[in-house]
Amino acid sequence: MFLPITQMLSDRGKLSGVATDFLTSMAPRLASGFTTLIPLYVPPLIKLLARPNKVYLRRAEKSLMTIAQYCPSPAFIAMIRTGVEDKSDTCRRSCGAVMAFILENWEVSWMGNKGMADIEDAMRKMATERDSEVRKIAKGMWETYNMHYADRVVG
Numbered sequence: 305m306f307l308p309i310t311q312m313l314s315d316r317g318k319l320s321g322v323a324t325d326f327l328t329s330m331a332p333r334l335a336s337g338f339t340t341l342i343p344l345y346v347p348p349l350i351k352l353l354a355r356p357n358k359v360y361l362r363r364a365e366k367s368l369m370t371i372a373q374y375c376p377s378p379a380f381i382a383m384i385r386t387g388v389e390d391k392s393d394t395c396r397r398s399c400g401a402v403m404a405f406i407l408e409n410w411e412v413s414w415m416g417n418k419g420m421a422d423i424e425d426a427m428r429k430m431a432t433e434r435d436s437e438v439r440k441i442a443k444g445m446w447e448t449y450n451m452h453y454a455d456r457v458v459g
Contacts, residue, residue: 339377354392378419400441
């Protein structure tokens with residue numbers, strides 16, 4: 305299962321769609337075995353989030369959500385955090401939604417201390433974002449964080 309990344313980043317919609325859909329279908333089947341492939345496939349998906357075409361955007365969002373759902377790994381959180389700091393509003397918004405999903409659905413043992421620190425940093429960054437949708441996601445994340453991880457809240 306070595307999917308060429310150039311196909312995923314192709315300007316041809318059909319070629320890119322097949323590659324992204326294949327990745328989305330393989331992640332649940334590999335589950336924890338997919339964690340070694342995260343550094344290879346997540347950065348191109350984040351690049352797709354920055355494209356103006358909504359078809360690419362929805363495919364990349366779906367893939368990232370599927371990976372978040374089936375392949376918990378602190379390395380994944382670190383990769384998504386880079387997308388929260390991207391220049392593209394749509395990329396920041398989508399990566400923020402993935403971070404919110406992780407915070408709501410993953411166990412602390414899956415995140416580890418490094419993953420929790422990355423989520424906390426991302427929340428701080430998103431809370432001061434110029435895009436109101438990203439700030440709204442950050443507010444929801446803070447409420448979840450405050451409810452589930454009250455022992456980590458300094459205050």
